[in-house]
């Protein structure tokens with residue numbers, strides 16, 4: 001059984017349907033890339049999994065449990081955490097406060113402290129700036145914080161929405177390397193990215209979304225080599 005399975009997921013915003021029956025699966029241990037142009041429905045797909053958007057049809061199974069009626073905090077408790085598009089850190093709170101908020105569902109405070117140490121190992125910048133207000137961080141540091149905050153929930157599945165958006169090239173590479181490290185520590189990853197080439201180099205498999213439909217699904221290496229994908233998403 002896959003860790004996560006989306007079957008025929010449909011989402012409407014008002015009267016407009018934006019996901020037209022998404023089928024997607026993520027196996028335990030994988031990094032799965034979700035690619036597509038602006039407005040294709042990538043974020044909406046992730047928000048459906050995390051319970052922040054309610055599909056009007058379909059099924060989302062996480063370890064065989066249907067998530068469709070669960071409030072988002074219950075989804076976090078089950079082991080799914082999201083680093084949202086645009087980071088959305090709490091600017092008026094410190095780095096440390098933001099991170100601790102991410103652990104709202106963890107009762108074992110000693111374990112949370114170990115997770116915090118791990119996050120500071122992953123992102124030494126966050127350790128240096130732990131007392132600083134999140135709103136004063138650079139874009140790259142806020143991205144680290146958003147990922148760190150999600151990891152504080154000790155997820156088995158991490159949903160990453162455009163972690164490299166707006167970052168300088170050197171930082172982009174470092175964020176992708178960190179995603180690999182996180183995955184090697186046993187966290188399964190569903191990764192939304194505009195940076196398709198880097199995402200496919202990291203991923204095991206990938207999906208391509210076009211206007212609310214999955215139009216391709218394959219091993220990441222096959223997508224990287226595919227002429228249509230190269231033309232549309234990899235700059236030829």
Ligand SMILES: Nc1ncnc2c1ncn2[C@@H]1O[C@H](COP(=O)(O)OP(=O)(O)OP(=O)(O)O)[C@@H](O)[C@H]1O
Nearest residue numbers: 013014018036037038039040041042043044045085
């Ligand atoms: N809250 C909303 N209300 C109405 N329409 C929305 C809302 N959020 C997204 N949409 C529309 O739904 C469609 C899918 O949007 P979504 O944000 O999921 O795409 P995306 O692939 O993440 O795009 P991007 O690459 O720009 O982040 C788009 O047409 C978008 O305009």
Ligand SMILES: [Mg+2]
Nearest residue numbers: 042043044085
């Ligand atoms: Mg998006």
